[in-house]
Amino acid sequence: MRAAQWSRFEGRLCAPTLRRYLARLPDFEDEEALLRAQAHVLAFPDVVTGLAFCLSWPDPALGAxxxxxxxxxxxxxxxxxxxPAAEILAPEHPLAAVxxxxxxxxxxxEKARSGRYGHASRHLTSCAQADAAIDDYSGHPDHQAFIAGLRGAHGRKxxxxxxVG
Incomplete structure (x- = not known):
């Protein structure tokens, strides 16, 4: 039964299945299993599925x-x-949200989805608001450099x- 639950979790990153799996483990084995599950989420081939798991678990630090x-x-x-991931990450993990x-x-x-431009402009505003909380962009362009890159690549849009205003 436990092996089947772990297999289901591994294949689908199913949070309820992982909860049931951990609940059935003997004391102290659950922490080791949780660490193994977190490592699996980090390495999962589909990053969006991994992020969705982090939202449903919930584990914003792992999501970041x-x-x-x-x-x-x-x-x-x-x-x-x-x-929703960006909204959950923003308070404690602003770089990840950005x-x-x-x-x-x-x-x-890039895909010229003009129907999404309103959302994209709001996201850019959210990036600007989060910028003050980010001390280190860890090799990613800072906010001003990101905007400059957007203007260079998409200035005609x-x-x-x-x-954006």
Whole structure:
């Protein structure tokens, strides 16, 4: 039974299954199993599924680790996971939140999804607000450099820039 539960968790990152699995373990084995589960989440092939797990668990610190270690793998089209993730991460993990918002902004602009420009402009405002809480961008462009990069690559998208204000 436990092996089947672990297998289900490994394949789907199912939070309720992991809870049941941990509850059935003898005392003190659950902590080791939880650490193993966290490592599995960090290495899970689909980063958005890993992030969704962190939201449902909930474990914002693990979510921040997922984002910071796999930023380039974030799919900006998965706003149904990324938007709540950024909101949950923002208070304690502002850099991770900014990187999530940036993924959605870049997706909207790179794919010319004009219907998302309003959301993207709000995400850019959220990035600006979070900027004050970030001391180290850990090799990522700071807020001003990010905006400059956007203007350089997408300066002609006047509908977006008119919403940025």
């Amino acid at each position: 680790k997922v984002v910071l270690s796999r930023t380039e793998d974030l799919d900006g089209d998965t706003y149904e996971v990324l938007t 990187l999530v918002w940036r993924a959605m902004i870049r997706f909207a602009l 006047s509908v977006f820039w008119s919403r």
